[in-house]
Amino acid sequence: MDISGKAAIVTGSAVGVGRATALELARRGANVVINYSHSEAEAQQTAADVEALGAQALVVRADVSQDDQVRDMVRRALDRFGSVDVLVNNAAITYFVDFRDLEGLTEDIWDRILAVNVKGVFFCSRAVVPHMKQQGSGCIVNISSIAGIQGIGSSIAYCASKAAVINLTMAFARTFAPEVRVNCVAPGFIDTRWHSARVEAANYEALKEHVAQGTPLARVCTAGDIAQAVLSLIEGADFVTGQTLVVDGGGLLRP
Numbered sequence: 001m002d003i004s005g006k007a008a009i010v011t012g013s014a015v016g017v018g019r020a021t022a023l024e025l026a027r028r029g030a031n032v033v034i035n036y037s038h039s040e041a042e043a044q045q046t047a048a049d050v051e052a053l054g055a056q057a058l059v060v061r062a063d064v065s066q067d068d069q070v071r072d073m074v075r076r077a078l079d080r081f082g083s084v085d086v087l088v089n090n091a092a093i094t095y096f097v098d099f100r101d102l103e104g105l106t107e108d109i110w111d112r113i114l115a116v117n118v119k120g121v122f123f124c125s126r127a128v129v130p131h132m133k134q135q136g137s138g139c140i141v142n143i144s145s146i147a148g149i150q151g152i153g154s155s156i157a158y159c160a161s162k163a164a165v166i167n168l169t170m171a172f173a174r175t176f177a178p179e180v181r182v183n184c185v186a187p188g189f190i191d192t193r194w195h196s197a198r199v200e201a202a203n204y205e206a207l208k209e210h211v212a213q214g215t216p217l218a219r220v221c222t223a224g225d226i227a228q229a230v231l232s233l234i235e236g237a238d239f240v241t242g243q244t245l246v247v248d249g250g251g252l253l254r255p
Contacts (some may be wrong), residue, residue, distance in 0.1 A: 001139055001235055004029030007081035009073070011035045011064050011124060014043035016192040021088055022225035023048055026055035026230070033077045034059045035091065043105045056081070058149065063092045064120030065112075067127075083135060084128045086234055089121045089142045089165075095154040108156050117161035121168055129176050138180040141230050142169050146188045146248055162186075166244050173242030181241040183233045188248025191226040210248030243255035 008025045012018040014036040022032045023046070031053030032050050034057055036043035047057035058080045062069040077084050093116040097104045121142055132138025148162030169184040176182055189211045208220045229247045233240065246252055 001085075001137075001238060003086060003234060005031075006085035007031045007033070007077060007083050008086035008088065009033040009035065009077055009084055009124070009128065010088040010090055011120070012037075013088075014039035014046055017187070017190065017223045017226045018090040019046045020223035021090065021230050022050055022054065022057075024224075024227040024231050026050040026053040026057075026117065028235070029055060030086065031056040031081050032058075033073065033080075035062055035073060036066070037056070037061065037063045037091070047184045052084075063116075064089075064124055064178050065115035067123045067222070070120075070127050074124075074131075077132065084131055085135075085138055087124060087128045087138075087140045088230060089124055089140065091120055092117045092161075094145065094154040094158040097157070099156055105155060105157055109155070109190055113155070113157045113161050114164075117158070118164045118168070121165055125168075125176075125182075129172075129180055133176065135177045136179050138176075140172065140176070140180060140182045141233050142166075142182070142184040143226070143230075144169075144184050144186040144244060146186050146246060146252065149186060149246070150252070169244060172206040175205070177241060181237070183237065183240060183242070184244040185226060185229045186244050186246045186248075187226050188215075188221055188246070188251045190226065191222055211251075214251065214254055215248070216253055221247060221249060 008030045010022045013022045013034045034043050034047045050057040060073045063074040069252045093111045142165050144165040145162040147159045151159050153159050172182040212219050
């Protein structure tokens with residue numbers, strides 16, 4: 001898929017993996033919708049960086065768990081760019097709750113995680129796919145996590161939500177074919193602000209070293225690594241759909 005001149009929506013693209021993906025799309029000539037829910041200043045900076053690479057950017061505040069806001073975002077993208085050719089479902093949320101603390105995993109936490117991480121993927125995909133099918137082509141990449149494969153991570157609810165994203169990927173791939181391909185990337189531990197903000201600097205460096213030592217490629221994953229994988233599924237996998245690509249430096253190989 002040649003994405004030069006195409007239009008992409010990247011949810012949760014103010015920071016982290018979403019930002020890195022937006023910049024990679026722009027480097028390849030795609031125009032990008034920068035979506036955010038809270039980080040306005042960071043979203044505006046990402047948009048400026050996209051435009052500095054020669055692409056166009058549209059900043060849209062939308063909570064992906066709200067169907068009306070998602071539909072409005074897609075309408076604005078179509079009005080601005082005339083098409084939506086790529087969707088990257090990156091926006092996600094979690095709460096850190098020890099797996100043994102079953103009472104701590106409240107109904108409110110369950111509802112919010114599932115609303116953003118699962119319903120958000122569904123709402124965004126549902127909003128773009130009629131246009132993609134009408135134009136005869138499109139590509140969707142969902143961001144899951146090894147938490148959805150291994151059942152380890154920030155909380156049981158988060159793991160369940162990311163497993164659901166993998167299942168949605170397969171269901172969408174069947175449903176949206178043959179015009180639209182749908183694939184998934186499942187990162188391992190990523191060195192981003194999302195993790196570093198929770199741990200003191202010295203402890204965070206020790207944590208990264210521990211992760212690197214247990215990974216065959218001997219380093220931790222970056223947002224750029226995930227963006228590279230996302231772009232490979234968009235640009236270089238024309239006969240691939242319904243698949244989940246694990247990006248963890250070989251961490252799943254550990255005994």
